[in-house]
Amino acid sequence: MPRLDPVALARLGSLPLKARVIVEGALSGLHRARLHGSSVEFAEHKEYSPGDELRHVDWRAFAKLDRYFVKQYEQESQLTVYLVLDGSGSMRFAGSGLSKVEYAGLCLAALAYLVVQQQDKVGLYVFGAPGGDIVVPPRARTSHLADVLGVIDRATAGAAGEDDSPAAALDRIGELARRKRALVVLASDLFDPDDRTLASLRRLRAQKHDVAVLHVLAPEERTFPFEGLTLFEALESDHRLLANPAAIRKDYLERMDAFLARVVEEMTSAGVDYHLCLTDRAVEDTLLELLATRQRTMAGGARR
């Protein structure tokens, strides 16, 4: 099946459409919920009112309190997925194709579509956006998908925010998810100014969450193809740098390689599902790789 060029995909129109194209064109039937239909889970007590099912009355509570309470159960979905989108300034770098934030947005939108289609819950956390972090709580309703995609659409189209670390967002996810196991998907370039991201990822893993990282980079950042006298301008600050790219290419690439190697090593050691995503790569390939890895992980987990 031919892959969709991310640039061509970007021209398709609204984000829900793009997500649908991606999912229904390439990924249909691939998603498998890990805990599909296995049980219900107590959510809270509610004072009995006429019409409630008698089988849900908590007789033990009646014995203690002499009042009727009805157990309310929250039907557990197959999966709760938290999508974390890096909306910081560095993600606005476009290079010759999509900007990194657009690419990340597409990936996360497709995932949200997929998750909701499977009736799983999906939440969204956008950090580094100009107006502050945006949190969309996880829901499984189809109408919820529109909210998620709307937020992604606004985050990717809006102005660049300040450079921010994903750490705070990840920590906040940890709080939101409480003890419910969830899948956290972080899409970021990991240009973390304070190096706290890894610690946050480790904490999430310690809380039994599954964590996947889509490390989004532009091909230009990977190969540094610039020639001739170039004035480099920072996306998040006023830094400017006039340089001859040829003279610094070697050093830059060495530093970038070292950075990637360090990230891979740290992610692997933390048990994080890591995926390097260059923005010229087909989104569905990226998602397929993510899902395939997930399947392998689940299969491994089931064996265990």
Next chain:
Amino acid sequence: MSFLAPLLLVGLAGLLVPVAIHLIGRRRARVVRFAALDFLIATKRRTARRFQLRERLLLVVRVLLCVALPLALAKPFTSCESKGPLIARGPQAAVLVIDDSFSAGYRLDGRTLLGRATDEAARLLTLLGPEAEVAVVRASEGAVHPTELSREHLRLRDQLARMSPSARPADLDRALARAAQLLAGSSHTRRTIYLLSPLTRGALRGGEPPWGEDGPRLEILDVREGAALPNLAVVRLSVEPDPGAGSRGIAALAEIANHSPLPAPGVTVSLRIAGQIIARGQLDLAPGETKRKRFLATLPPGRRSAEIAVELTADALPADDRRHAMAQLRDEIRVLLVDGDPHAARHDDELFYVEAALRPGDRAETGTAVTTITPDDLDEVEIDQHDVVVLANVAALPAEDVQRLTAWVKAGGGLLVAPGDRVDPAAYERTMLPLLPQSLRDPIDTAWGAAPDERASRALHLTKWEADHPIFAPFARDAPGLAEASFTKIVLLGPTTDTDDRKVLARFTNGAAALVEARKGDGRLLLFASTLDRDWNDLPIHPGFLPLIQESVRHLARRRVEGATASLVVGQGTSLPTLDMRKLEVRGPERTGAVFEGARIEGRRAVRFTGTDAPGVYRVVGTDRTGATRDRDELAFAVNLDPRGSDLSAAPADLLPGSGNDGAGPSRSSERRVELWHAIAAALLVLLLIESLLIQRAR
């Protein structure tokens, strides 16, 4: 700074070009908004500074290039003050007069004055240019001068490079006159004499230059550059035998001069005999003072002569810190006494007092070897083996003896004749005249017929003696030891004979000649007008008798040693007696010397040696008729520097040549144009090279 082509400075506007290129280049830089700027900054932190530095350096280099090019084309020049005269290149005639006297060997700031002069002369040659006709004239006394001007500057430079200080003082007047002669023959209108000299007082005589108003221009370059040249020198050295220090004793008298405006305390003076330092002394010399230092020493055993040198600790001019002399112990004077009135009673003998005077106490070291004979033995004696013959009261000799004695005197012998009762003036008139400076007349007896108490008052006394004559040198001005002697009988003297330089050395109180000297050939004659014993006078018992006889004998024998210990200055010739040698070889210091043989010596009694070009002792080796060769120490002589050259004080302005004219004196500084475009062009090339390197590194 000025410019020969200032219009070309318009090109300086070109410096805007690199600035514009630089700015445009910056503006044209591609702008990339880049996320991973931190990586770049980390990378660039090291290279960015280098890049920016290189960019700015490139800008500076290019601006300088754009400035340097029009600057070089505009031919900038500046004028600077330079020492010495203003010299224009081109066709001209010039003579470089260089003071190469021994005083030019003075070391000032590590370089000799001559070195400074030749360096300056080489610089002048360059400035004069290849079209100039130039001659180099050495200003030392007796230097050989060139005969024409030359354009062979290489040869002149070679001549300058090989120039070394001579051993003679400067004769600037002669050198300037020669320079003027050389220039007079030139067809050039620009004629200049450059005098390069320390301009010492002794080198200049003052006055106008030796040419007229239409003569050449004179430029004087003071190579001392106004510096004071303090100098210590041994300016005089005499050596004479000193019997008081033993038979080989000598006394060396040196004069040390401090030609300096500063005092010289503790100057060490050393006496060197035959190469060994024998004695040292110290002197304190005030500014400009000359002091004498007397050394007493003895010659090494077995030596009758030796080389003597008095020297100072070397100063900036070492050449005059040493002076040489030849010490000659006087050979024994062989005296032949002819006793005309021998007597068995010793004190009545005619020569009793003379013998006693010549050998007082019969000491062996009197310096005389006395042989006494009677007139009859005269034909058996080899007169040639004697230096002095004394005829005391000898009756007129046979003609053949007189002839033999006359020949001996002419060859250099010394003859003392004293009358007595045995002398018959008439007989002397017949045969003895060749041996007399004057003929004899009858003796007079001043006390004849006088009562015994009157005899003393009638006696004659010696008076009016030649106090400066060597014979009377030991006596004080009034000489009581001579003046008190009474003469009761004297012989009067008649007409002069065939002799030279007759001179009355002393007279009696009655005006009659008492002692007459004359020269005959190479020999000397002395005629005493009274007896040598107490028959006619009581002189022998007066203290003056002994020195009178000794000095008379030495004076008569002096010709033999005359000149042997003479001290010459460099360049001064000397006459050497051939001593009937077949060959004479003079061996001087620094390979100087000469050989006299064959026609140069045959039949001559003396030869003249003029090759005294270096200070030191000149030894003479003689080869006699038998072929035997030996050192003739008696002919050795010392040659020293002319002490006039040791005074290095600056000549006063009125002594400088042409000091009466305007602008005379040492050339002062002058404005000189210095073209700068060569340097700028060189800088241009260097800048181009730097730019190429910077561009290469930027790629």
